[in-house]
Amino acid sequence: xxxxxxxxxxxxxxxxxxxxxxxxxxxxxxxxxxxxxxxxxxxxxxxxxxxxxxxxxxxxxxxxxxxxxxxxxxxxxxxxxxxxxxxxxxxxxxxxxxxxxxxxxxxxxxxxxxxxxxxxxxxxxxxxxxxxxxxxxxxxxxxxxxxxxxxxxxxxxxxxxxxxxxxxxxxxxxxxxxxxxxxxxxxxxxxxxxxxxxxxxxxxxxxxxxxxxxxxxxxxxxxxxxxxxxxxxxxxxxxxxxxxxxxxxxxxxxxxxxxxxxxxxxxxxxxxxxxxxxxxxxxxxxxxxxxxxxxxxxxxxxxxxxxxxxxxxxxxxxxxxxxxxxxxxxxxxxxxxxxxxxxxxxxxxxxxxxxxxxxxxxxxxxxxxxxxxxxxxxxxxxxxxxxxxxxxxxxxx
Amino acid sequence: xxxxxxxxxxxxxxxxxxxxxxxxxxxxxxxxxxxxxxxxxxxxxxxxxxxxxxxxxxxxxxxxxxxxxxxxxxxxxxxxxxxxxxxxxxxxxxxxx
Numbered sequence: 001x002x003x004x005x006x007x008x009x010x011x012x013x014x015x016x017x018x019x020x021x022x023x024x025x026x027x028x029x030x031x032x033x034x035x036x037x038x039x040x041x042x043x044x045x046x047x048x049x050x051x052x053x054x055x056x057x058x059x060x061x062x063x064x065x066x067x068x069x070x071x072x073x074x075x076x077x078x079x080x081x082x083x084x085x086x087x088x089x090x091x092x093x094x095x096x097x098x099x100x101x102x103x104x105x106x107x108x109x110x111x112x113x114x115x116x117x118x119x120x121x122x123x124x125x126x127x128x129x130x131x132x133x134x135x136x137x138x139x140x141x142x143x144x145x146x147x148x149x150x151x152x153x154x155x156x157x158x159x160x161x162x163x164x165x166x167x168x169x170x171x172x173x174x175x176x177x178x179x180x181x182x183x184x185x186x187x188x189x190x191x192x193x194x195x196x197x198x199x200x201x202x203x204x205x206x207x208x209x210x211x212x213x214x215x216x217x218x219x220x221x222x223x224x225x226x227x228x229x230x231x232x233x234x235x236x237x238x239x240x241x242x243x244x245x246x247x248x249x250x251x252x253x254x255x256x257x258x259x260x261x262x263x264x265x266x267x268x269x270x271x272x273x274x275x276x277x278x279x280x281x282x283x284x285x286x287x288x289x290x291x292x293x294x295x296x297x298x299x300x301x302x303x304x305x306x307x308x309x310x311x312x313x314x315x316x317x318x319x320x321x322x323x324x325x326x327x328x329x330x331x332x333x334x335x336x337x338x339x340x341x342x343x344x345x346x347x348x349x350x351x352x353x354x355x356x357x358x359x360x361x362x363x364x365x366x367x368x369x370x371x372x373x374x375x376x377x378x379x380x381x382x383x384x385x386x387x388x389x390x391x392x393x394x395x396x397x
Numbered sequence: 398x399x400x401x402x403x404x405x406x407x408x409x410x411x412x413x414x415x416x417x418x419x420x421x422x423x424x425x426x427x428x429x430x431x432x433x434x435x436x437x438x439x440x441x442x443x444x445x446x447x448x449x450x451x452x453x454x455x456x457x458x459x460x461x462x463x464x465x466x467x468x469x470x471x472x473x474x475x476x477x478x479x480x481x482x483x484x485x486x487x488x489x490x491x492x493x494x
Contacts, residue, residue: 031408220435
């Protein structure tokens with residue numbers, strides 16, 4: 001018999017058990033059907049500047065909901081899809097979208113090694129949080145560190161229409177996994193806002209892009225180390241009387257991630273370098289290339305089983321050769337403080353029940369680097385020193 | 398831990414007790430070598446990214462025993478005193494989690 005452990009509190013033996021029967025070994029595939037979902041409503045209040053709606057007056061214009069189904073009709077074949085609803089102030093249009101929809105083939109599956117292929121719309125494993133960034137329960141705070149997980153231009157980093165190859169190996173010193181996505185990024189109008197300052201007549205289309213993540217997990221996630229690299233390509237097709245011509249935008253981020261998950265304390269840090277290049281957009285947008293830098297360090301402490309406190313320092317530079325935007329200001333007349341942001345965050349999370357969670361958090365931010373022009377149309381009115389307070393209520397099933 | 402079907406092709410159906418259950422916490426810590434909140438995080442990531450499925454919930458020890466004994470391919474855990482002929486307990490080799 002296994003597991004004869006004793007603790008002071010639980011004086012019995014726990015045994016692992018398996019179903020045991022000689023006459024039936026074929027499960028009904030319908031038994032594998034599952035559905036899950038979540039629903040979050042947030043409140044955002046800022047001292048100056050707008051984030052997720054008219055937050056200077058207090059905004060409820062930030063809500064998320066998702067519903068997913070999954071099924072394994074054959075032992076080597078899986079299906080999964082999720083619909084996502086999101087309302088996000090003027091950051092993007094209110095919408096319902098297919099978040100992911102995948103057909104999975106498990107090519108190799110043993111106790112130590114698993115490998116296979118997912119086809120369809122696959123989520124991008126970018127850093128530690130991107131894949132489930134819209135699920136409040138999986139986030140460390142109401143807002144993810146904006147230096148790496150921009151909410152301003154999120155959609156085109158979310159998923160790829162194409163496929164993912166995956167492989168993982170459980171060794172005696174931990175689990176190694178590699179995932180490679182090949183596909184077309186899902187692009188929306190927010191990219192025009194970022195590159196052109198506003199929506200234009202034409203539109204961006206995604207070209208074939210690549211993403212790879214290597215992850216090492218020691219002791220089932222006690223320590224997690226990851227490296228992500230991606231190369232995303234998009235092409236602009238101008239509309240009638242467009243100010244810009246057929247141009248290419250190329251984006252190549254590298255993210256280093258490290259996390260420690262103790263019984264009470266978790267520490268997470270991520271560092272990213274982002275290379276971007278724009279070409280052939282015409283005289284209004286000369287060919288340019290720059291490198292951005294982002295990093296954060298975050299600590300979370302479980303005060304009780306239900307209450308967790310979190311603190312984070314998050315830094316964003318749009319261009320490492322002009323970190324504080326001085327040259328940008330000289331050249332464009334727009335404030336240099338819109339080219340960086342330093343964000344101190346503290347927050348509390350309360351798991352009211354396993355299905356209900358509430359959060360409160362406060363940010364003190366210097367710089368407006370990750371705020372959106374669509375929400376703050378006049379750059380001269382941006383205040384470089386501002387506070388953000390937010391509340392969240394979330395339900396899942 | 399990521400294996401999803403037994404060698405004969407039967408899906409692995411994992412049953413767990415609620416997160417707050419002391420038996421669940423002890424099982425995670427002593428047998429899986431992880432904390433219950435880590436296990437929850439891992440499953441949440443899989444369930445909401447389309448890369449895996451969640452374990453089935455058994456709300457009580459009695460329910461766990463009944464569900465595991467009724468469901469083909471099921472796997473779960475129980476205090477030793479609750480084990481009966483409907484289920485079979487298995488030995489975990491050291492280092493092979």
